[in-house]
Amino acid sequence: MSKIQTLHSDLLHETYYKISHDSGLPIYVFPKKLTSAYALFGVDFGSVDAFFDGEGKEKMPDGVAHFLEHKLFSNEDGSDSFEHFSAYGADANAFTSHTRTVYLFSATDRFSKSLSELLTFVTHPYFEKNSVEREKEIIGEEIRMCRDNPYDRCYYNMLAGLYSAHPVKNDICGSLSSIAKITPELLYQTYEHFYRLSNMALVVCGDTTPEEILKIADENLPPKCNYPRNISRFCPKEPPHAVKESVREAGQVAKPVFSIGFKIDRLPKDSFARSRMDAALALLSETLFSESGELYRRLIAKKLISPEFSSDLALTATFGFVQLAGEAEDPDAVWREVFAYLEEQQKQGIDGAEFERARRVEFAEYIKGFDSTEEIANNLLAFVFDGAEIFQYGDLLRGVRKDEIEELLAEIFRKENATLSVVFPKK
Amino acid sequence: MRSDDTMRGRLFSLPGGAKFFAVPTDRFKCEYFSCRFQTPIRPETVQKNTLLLSVLRRGTAKFPDQTALSRHLDFLYSSAVRSVLSTRGDMQTLGFSADFLGEDYVEGKGLYAAITALCASFFTDPAMENGHLRADHTETEKRNMIDAIRAKINNPRALCAAKCREILYSGEPAALDLLGEEETVSSIDAESLTARLRALRTENMPDFFYVGNSDPQRIAAVLEETFLTANGFSGQRNPMRAVTENAPQKAVYATEKTSLSQGKLTLGFRADIGDRHPLSPAIVVLNELYGGSPASKLFLHVREDKGLCYQCSSGADRTKGAILAAAGMKPENRQVTEDAMLAEFAALARGEIGDTEWEAARLSLANAFLQYEDNPAALCAFYAGRIASDDDETIEEWRERVMRVTREEVVEAARAMRLGAVYYLDGCGSEEATE
Incomplete structure (x- = not known):
């Protein structure tokens, strides 16, 4: 039954x-x-x-x-x-x-x-x-x-x-x-x-x-389960850090397109711990990389990037990364500015007011995700396959502490974990 | 203030002739607001209008730069405000739209007053210096617009469609690109842009749209206080214009060489059928049968049966009586793909429409129209088009009109269509690049 x-x-x-x-x-x-x-x-x-x-x-x-x-x-x-x-x-x-x-x-x-x-x-x-x-x-x-x-x-x-x-x-x-x-x-x-x-x-x-x-x-569907439940999977061993500092390719673009990736080596096996880390990284990314943040202000003020600049996060049991993406005449200058800012933040710590701004934003975005059947179904499936529970995520966002995200900032956002990918215009 | 209960929501007439359409509903956690007006597409103003919208979105007197503005929106529970920039017929639509959390999820009163005030202040109280829009904002947005012009090649499918439209609507306002040429953008300065803003406020009157659980009467009052002030809009609502009696006599072909690995092809068809023509709903059904869904002729025959493309579909521009069909293919398959796409259109003109595909197209359209009810932005976009044309047809009435279309009408619409433009972005077809 x-x-x-x-x-x-x-x-x-x-x-x-x-x-x-x-x-x-x-x-x-x-x-x-x-x-x-x-x-x-x-x-x-x-x-x-x-x-x-x-x-x-x-x-x-x-x-x-x-x-x-x-x-x-x-x-x-x-x-x-x-x-x-x-x-x-x-x-x-x-x-x-x-x-x-x-x-x-x-x-x-x-x-x-x-x-x-x-x-x-x-x-x-x-x-x-x-x-x-x-x-x-x-x-x-x-x-x-x-x-x-x-x-x-x-x-x-x-x-x-x-x-x-x-x-x-x-x-x-x-x-x-x-x-x-x-x-x-x-x-x-x-x-x-x-x-x-x-x-x-x-x-x-x-x-x-x-x-x-x-x-x-x-x-x-069949009335009962008649096959073995376990599926063998294999994931090759990975070095803890990024394998290349940069990857460059010519393409049909008007202006160089870039991605800066940060590899996450420590991937919690426990799905609840992973869900909490996901919430903490979402808050950290909003704090560091949003259009309201200091880094974006500096990149725009120095005319280093086009206005569209985004950050994305992937965190699974076998791989995880944070990606920054945008367009820039000189992606290497963006890379230098990003790391100057990250090192500054690592030294002085995250500003408390900025952290609470990020929490307000992420929490509002979480609630907004429950307005369409398409979005709810897709998000629910993602939580299910990650072994997590969608209603707990709101509590996780409320529970993440500033020192947790500072630890992740120190652990992940380092040069040895990062790579710069550029597609530059063909001559 | 006068209010009429029409359509699914309520239509209010505000002072000065502005229209406010509200859909009161508690089905969403978010609320939606949009203000927009349409102005004729003219070569001397189209690019200035586009640039102006970007400059206005950078800040207001109260939130004078992007950081201050972003932080204010974050404080308003991550409210999102976006520019509305599009074309409809031979008109350019300009404005802003916003979605924000409803009253149940925020502390204190609802956010609509703050959001409508912010959208109004983009037009009425923008970030200024020395009596003009800020020069630094203007120069930055000019640079961004020039970047966007150059970056069109980054999206070859959209580029190919835009080039096809330019040919198909040649000599008409709709042929003008909203971004235009680099030289024109370079020549605009803060002074001339400020003059354009003043002209837009005195020449136009916006329409407003709201979906959510707040009282529309209260919102209407806020709109009067914010948009229709001494420094606000004082012009007239512009009537819809679209050249429609201009079906092509023969097709114009154009090819552009690129280093893409795939060729991109767009075919432009057009008939003397505008959106007030009795056959206008038939164009929507014709497009659905041709390339509007996975049950369409292009998908089933050109993609699935012949395996020529991955992407092969079509879209209709009802205001101009046009259908654009697009595909991406190996460069050596360009001609066979074009022939196959034209053959499918010819089959429709001959009335070769099976019962299954006919029913599938009708059901697909009925499903699509019903889904508008779940999408406040799409719902408002539909009514914005209708209200801009002074047309009081509801979405239900439009759906019924489309459902009444007969096969004979579809065939008649297909026969009225002429191939007017074929644009091809030629790829190098290098297989090495895809390994």
Whole structure:
């Protein structure tokens, strides 16, 4: 008998439900009285899962997770699930990231039919040789399109500067030569290895109930879990620091595009500790790098950067980094200014008022994340796959102390952990 | 103040002819506000207007630089204020939009008064020195605008579409680029920009939009106090203008060499069908069938069946009666891709529309219109367009009108369309670069 657990937030006035389905699939239902409902069927399998075994002997070609995501929409009867969703008026899509593969749809009507379709096509793989060959052409064009995107190039070059062997440095789509090795047999092998319901999660957000979703799940999923739960994964050993100080490439850009990456070596194994570190790093990044901060003011005042300047954070069980990105005539001067500022902050400590400003901003952003079914479903899935709980995050933001972020500032934002990636104009 | 209960929200007429459209709702944690006006696209003002908006967003008399302004927005619980800059027909839309936490999540009273006052002060009380907009702000934003002009190549797909539009709307205001040429931007100074601001305030009257749980009557009162003061707006709402009776007689082809690994192609079609024409809703359905969704002809046949592209889709500009279709492909596949895209359009003009694709297009559009209810910015953008055209059609009425479109009307619209522009960014096609 599937069990239903209730989770509630007094702060947000929101409730969601976790259903431990008999099939082994965890299901999360977030009722929200909006017009469109959103469903995500996620697999804890992304581009960083590059080996079939736990010892690193059976390497997959780069881009398999993404290729599988493309091909799973093809059905044995020759139909394409995109067409089925269209027939129900739903808007379907899918994406592959470093850590997960997600199939999704949004709908304002006939939700149960679309959800049945989602559960059915993802659990019924069909890979046919000719169609796999044709997909190589389509994905080849996707690879070329990304290749022409200077911001993508800058990002991946930054990862190559930070990481020596970790598969996060490889393009999620793979390369023309790596996808050439993909066969239907390989796709079936990959599917059998990673697409187990206990390694997946269904998240639904919309005007619905856990009972309604459970009924649809019962109709479309196996009645019990009949496969081993453990999945062997391998992650190559990484040096603690960045492997290159800079990576530079010429591209079709008007002005150099840059990314400064900071590698995070200490990655908490415990998901709660990781979630707390994530909250602390979010506060630290807002304190140091926001448009309200001193560093941004100096970079603009010295005419070193264009106005668009962003910081991003990735923190998982096997890799983590902070990225600063922007455009600059002289990215090396930006690098020097960033480190001068970081060393200053490390010496004098974070200003208390700045820290509280950052907390106010991050807390408001957290609340704003509960206004759309799409955003709620995506965030909830990210928390689920990271073993964390979305309602706890607000408490974590309130609980982080200034000395915690000062420790992270001293530990992570050092030159030996950093790399500068630049895409400069072709002559 | 007069109020009419129309559409899904309420439309208020403010002094001076300004319109205020409010959607009272408690479904969101955030509130949304936007002020915007439309002004004709003219070669002598279009770039100044664009630059002016950036300079105004840099600060006000009270928050005179970007740091002070950002900190103020952080204090207002991370409220976000963005510039609104777009074109509609042959008009340029200018303004600001903001989203901010609702009353339940902030201490004290709601934030709408502070947000509307801030948006008003960008126009009425900007950061000045010696009677003009600040010279340092002007020079910085000129440099940023020139950077943006040069950086168009960073987004080749958008560049290709913009070049195609320039040809398709040649000789019409809509052909003018909002960023324009570097030389023109360089020649603008703080004095001339200040004169432009004064002219905009005396020549225009904004419309206002709000979605949230605060009392619209109270907000209307705040708008009067902030925007419609002695130093505020005192002009007229500009009527919508769009040249529409200008379908091309023959296609113009243009190619530009680049070092991209992929070629980018945009096809521009156009008909003598403006947004008041009875066939206007048919253009929306035609576009959906052609390349508007994963069930469209371009996606299913050019991408999935032929494997020529990853990205292959189309979009409609209803105000100009146009459809632009775009694809990225290996340079050696350029001609076969163009032929395949044209063949799919020709099939529509011949009425080759299967029952499944017809129903899918209708359902997809119905779904898309309903989703507006969950997106305050999209909802306001829809009504901004309608109100700017003095059109009181609600989103429900528009959806019903689109749902009533017949296949015959779609075929008629497709037959009225002429291929007017084909723009191609030629890539070098280097396979080495993608390894």
